[in-house]
Amino acid sequence: MMRRLCALAVLVALAVAAAGAQGADSLAPAGAAHNWLPKEGWVWMHWLPFEEPELARALGTTSAAIRAYLSDDDHVLATLASRRHEDVKALARYLTRRFDGRVPAKRLAALRWRAERMLTQGHLAQHVLYHTFHGPAVPAHSQQLFGITRDAFIAARQQGLSPRQLAAREHRDPATVRAGVAALLADEARQGVRSLSQSGAQAKRMLARQTADLDCWMASPLPKLDPNNPFGGRDGGPGHGVAPHIPGCDGSVIAMRM
Secondary structure, eight states, rough: HHHHHHHHHHHHEEEEEEEOOOOOOOTSSSOOOOOOOOOOHHHHHHHHSSSSSHHHHHHHHHHHHHHHHHHTOOOHHHHHHTTTTTTTHHHHHHHHHGGTTTTTTTHHHHHHHHHHHHHHHHHHHHHHHHHHTTTTTTTHHHHHHHHOOOOHHHHHHHTOHHHHHHHHTOOOHHHHHHHHHHHHHHHHHHHHHTTSOOHHHHHHHHHHHHHHHHHHHHHHOOOTEEEOOOTTTSSSSSSSSBTTTSSBBBBBBBTTTO
């Protein structure tokens, strides 16, 4: 866990350093970069405090439409809620109601606050839902996976190497690296359920998305316009990386699997 927290600190520092042309989320510190994210584990491990299908139903739309909407992270889900005359706090309570009576009051309040932020913070929502490999697991275990330090892993990625190319450079079997990453992601999903940060169903949903994206991530360099988003499209957005020989891995937001 300490290794993951150290890796999380590095990822946060990198994200803050890369300023974009647009404004940061409304709860970001003054002067923060557009892609600023809070130093909270649930954000970086993609632990959503509610079920994605329930969010779509509450907003009167579909998961695919939400993904397209959040491809521009100046958009916030609260706007869609307001069109249906939904109050953000009330919607957050509704979405997290499965935890009512099952978790301590302090934890329930934290989950509701997370849900509110998912509704009101555009980049945060985009990241938690769709930046499937932007997290601490791989950098924290780069020695185990690639035989190199975390700093060396980050440097290699920033130099343009895909994980598959890095594995080859370090004489590591790409299939073994892939399996190792899959195991780390599965462990994170279980941690989210054990810590009462997400439901088992949502953990399976996110893990399925990450697993579906894994081959594309293995083959993709960092996006040039936003190198601190390890799984972005060619425009720095939340789409697949750039490995057109893999179906759906062409940088397109819409092409990514739901």
